Amino acid sequence: MIEGLLTEAVAQGEMPTLDVEYTAIALMATLNPMVYRMQRRDLGYSQDRILQGLRRLFLIGVGTPSGAAPTALSPTAADALGEESAVRSAGG
Numbered sequence: 001m002i003e004g005l006l007t008e009a010v011a012q013g014e015m016p017t018l019d020v021e022y023t024a025i026a027l028m029a030t031l032n033p034m035v036y037r038m039q040r041r042d043l044g045y046s047q048d049r050i051l052q053g054l055r056r057l058f059l060i061g062v063g064t065p066s067g068a069a070p071t072a073l074s075p076t077a078a079d080a081l082g083e084e085s086a087v088r089s090a091g092g
Helices: 002-011 020-029 034-042 049-060 077-081
Strands: none
Touching: 002 020, 034 049
């Protein structure tokens, strides 16, 4: 599923060309229960902080070419982030 979304985003020019297979696996590694437990117990992160961080990482973090700030979100990404509009400014 993640590979398909990444492949589609690259094909549509929403992300720079990348190693889709590796990136999908690396993103899945963030969902390891041991990492979550460390963030909650050892680092004291709230569930909301973790959720917001993962949303940004998955939906925006890998999609910005050369470190440039994103200027808009696709409707799917906006829905996942809880945005009311499919397009938003980079700073908002």
